[in-house]
Amino acid sequence: MKLSIILAVNGVFAMMLGLGPGHGLAETGSAANGKTIYGTHCLPCHGSTGEGNGPAAPMLDKPPANLVGEDVRGDSDKELLQIIRNGVPGTPMPPWKENLSAQHIRDVLAYIRSLAQ
Numbered sequence: 368m369k370l371s372i373i374l375a376v377n378g379v380f381a382m383m384l385g386l387g388p389g390h391g392l393a394e395t396g397s398a399a400n401g402k403t404i405y406g407t408h409c410l411p412c413h414g415s416t417g418e419g420n421g422p423a424a425p426m427l428d429k430p431p432a433n434l435v436g437e438d439v440r441g442d443s444d445k446e447l448l449q450i451i452r453n454g455v456p457g458t459p460m461p462p463w464k465e466n467l468s469a470q471h472i473r474d475v476l477a478y479i480r481s482l483a484q
């Protein structure tokens with residue numbers, strides 16, 4: 368009885384941290400909201416299809432990542448949220464944590480996941 372309560376509580380924490388199988392954080396984001404955010408902030412570099420061919424891409428000294436390719440599909444939500452928050456230092460990928468709330472970052476990730484389907 369006690370044990371099952373502890374297990375249940377652990378499960379909830381694991382879900383909140385995005386550790387539970389099939390309980391990625393992207394599932395707590397809204398792809399519909401994410402689409403608007405993506406269109407404003409990400410599309411110029413990553414492109415409307417997420418393939419990294421946005422209008423600003425040719426001007427960058429490093430190509431934007433293909434967000435719908437195998438690499439990103441294989442990355443966990445946790446890893447991608449980290450990258451979106453902090454950017455990729457030494458590349459044109461900027462950190463977004465100052466400009467987007469944690470929820471908006473989850474929304475945009477949900478949208479990226481929906482593009483990759």
Ligand code: HEC
Nearest residue numbers: 408409412429430431432447450451455458459460463475
């Ligand atoms: C100024 C151009 C630019 C903008 C704007 C931009 N990115 Fe990027 N992004 C890049 C580049 C360049 C890379 C590749 C960095 C590298 O070489 O590792 C990248 C990489 C990434 C990656 C890592 C993919 C991987 O391979 O793991 C993610 C995720 C990502 N961007 C998401 C976003 C999201 C979400 C937004 C909008 C909120 C955004 N980016 C806006 C240029 C941009």
